[in-house]
Amino acid sequence: MIRSLLFIPGNNPGMLLNADVHGADAIILDLEDAVSPDQKDAARILVRNAVRALSYNTQLVIRVNPLGTDYYLDDLKAVVPLKPDFIMPTKVDGEEYIKDLAERLTAFEKENGLEEGKIKIIPLIETAEGIENAFRIAKASKRVFGLFLGAEDYSADLRAHRTKEGDEILYARGRILNAARAAAIEAFDTPFTDVNDEEGLEKDAFLAREMGFTGKAAISPRHVSGINKAFSPTKAEIDYAYEVLMAIEEGIRLGKGAVSLRGKMIDKPIVDRAKRVVETAKILGLGGYENE
Amino acid sequence: MSKLVSTLREAMEKAGLKSGMTISFHHHLRNGDYVLNMVLEEAEKMGVRDLGVEASSIFDVHAPIIDHIRNGVVTRLGTNYMGAKVGKAITQGVMDTPVIFRTHGGRPNAIETGKIKIDIAFVAAPCADAAGNANGIYGKSACGSMGYAVSDAKCAQKTIVITDTLMPYPLSPASIEETNVDFVVKVDEIGDAKGIVSGTTQITRDPVGLKIAQTAADVIRHSGYLENGFSFQTGAGGASLAVTKFLKPIMREKGVKGSFGLGGITSYMVDMLKEGYFEKLMDVQCFDLGAVASLRENPNHIEVSASRYASPGVKSACVDHLDTVILGATQVDLDFNVNVHTDSNGFIMGGSGGHSDTAAGAKLAIIVAPLYRARLPIVVDRVHTKSTPGSTVDVLVTQRGIAVNPEREELKRRLVKGGLPVFDISELKNLAERVTGTPEEISKGGRVVAKVEYRDGTIIDEIRSVE
């Protein structure tokens, strides 16, 4: 269950030390944009040591430098032995990129005596071309776990003006989401970039959740709790989901063909949604009928 | 007879200052105070030596006292808090007689019971009239409450009010009353406004501090003490103030109306008063301009003396009514004893202030501190200096979990039930040391340079010199 993914700069020892205390479901240790070119070597070694020494209690994502740079292979070589849950490749523009990455991962897994295919991929899609190819990227390898939209680089690529409301990325959000769901994988939303605007963050996270995203990234620990809140079902939603499931059970027991609740027909999408909500609530340990 | 004299020197002479006496100061002007230095400089010029100084706190701005100690003008010192600058010199052994550290409640008790005999109290007053009525809410050096000066003025043989803003008689309100004042002096400036109070006190932006504060607020939520009539104190620094930010929505959600906020007051607490989260503020010290303005304008914002705030010797004090206090620490040991006097190398850089008074009084005393500061773990086998006894501390909150005093079984049960990450305190220590390594203990070699007097007057620890 990944609602929140927190970016941690890879060359910052103080932040690495406390990376997993902020309540994020996953942390993204960043070797790419948060690290200046002359410190790529230092960050790679620091991240390696930190992961080994600190045994993080969250899901672990490592963001690596893009294919085509000098750092790409060095990054992969250094991080595969750390057995992260996910690798996040950057500036992913098409399926060839993911195929290349998957092959390299397989080779490095073999080299390190690791189980093949264990490390999943969350491609960061942040170019116009990447958005166009989103579905193919999603289907490029069994390792692809979810698509992640990076709206800052993407809106620059569009020559769009980036706003808090995000009208300029509505298409990209929809496209990513549709591609991910069509491929039966997850979709993760771009971070909200104003660190001081907690209200704006909550609005943005709520919008992403309403659109269907699985979770959202954060560039500040202060955004984590707002994201977790937005992507967790509310008590009313959980209660309703249990009511739906109970009504269905009752209907089956009584041999009814159609079941209605509060005067509304319960059809399959409603049942599916209710099942998802209950499952999520159970994973998160949130209250509902069962726990009361 | 007019009390108004034209110079500080004249007031000091008229009050009969001579060698061997004990003089006192309050610290409401904090790091902006000019008065303590002014008086000691004048005393030196008068040829006075061997003075005892009883200052409710010593800040870095008071560093000139180090020279006055070296040249024999000051030979004894009592205080409740000492900043790192003077603290370093004291720890290095600049003074022969050990400093006596007291608490904000223990000091007025010692004064009122005659344990401390003050010959002359020097009361820095942001405004005063010619008869000596004084308060801290008007004037260019406004500091708000003058609570720490009240016992001094009342019990000293002679009291000199020093002000830079002379007002027409009768000044009201009178935090210090004319009945206790012998002389009044007007000087150009009693302090530097910038060092006295800040504009507004900012809540920490440090994510680890915020995480700790959020957890502390959750501890309060599940403690069983958050009910109508709830009373609360928190400091102005680090994670402490941030607890208020997270407590607010919890109080709103639970519909809890608090009775009073206590202690050093910040504008954050003022906002909570205005918004109806608390009925009253009981204020012994203002930390920012918002607090000063509120004390001036809001009748529900009440000035209290140090004695009423925290003395263990009075029939009852505010701390005895306190539900929850949030406190800091430089070290906490396996018995929950807290050190706020010395740093990791054994140098003095603080003091109890109201730490042990509020811990003793409050039903729930919560220590907030990061599990490690850089490489130094917060939980140690034995604190370098025992400032507050572990028997009065209930919960330690860190970013990686909390520990509950084993004496508080019921509280622990509630917090576990509330879903808080409760550990044994030794587990927190191990958790930290797995990352930091185990620090070597600092040797406790040198001679005694300070004694820590608990609020009841017993000596609970000694601080030794470091070379």
Add this chain to the structure above:
Amino acid sequence: MKISKSAAAGSMESNDAMILIEPGEGDVEIAIESVVMRQFGKQIESAVKSVLDEYEIDDARVWVRDKGAVECTLRARTETAILRALKEEAK
């Protein structure tokens, strides 16, 4: 192995350390300045020494300016400095 070019790694930020490695005078010499010298001086020295040993470096001078870095950080900075010095040499 001998270090023949000097290189540095790390920073003077809190929780970090700055490691400077340079040619030695026939043996390994480690000079440490640390905010936690009293508590961790010996552990800092042995951490730096063990990384030098891993790279079989027996002739170098190492300056450590430590701002409270934990062991995994100290070791990372030392390793980075060594690799940078060796890379300089290979140029």
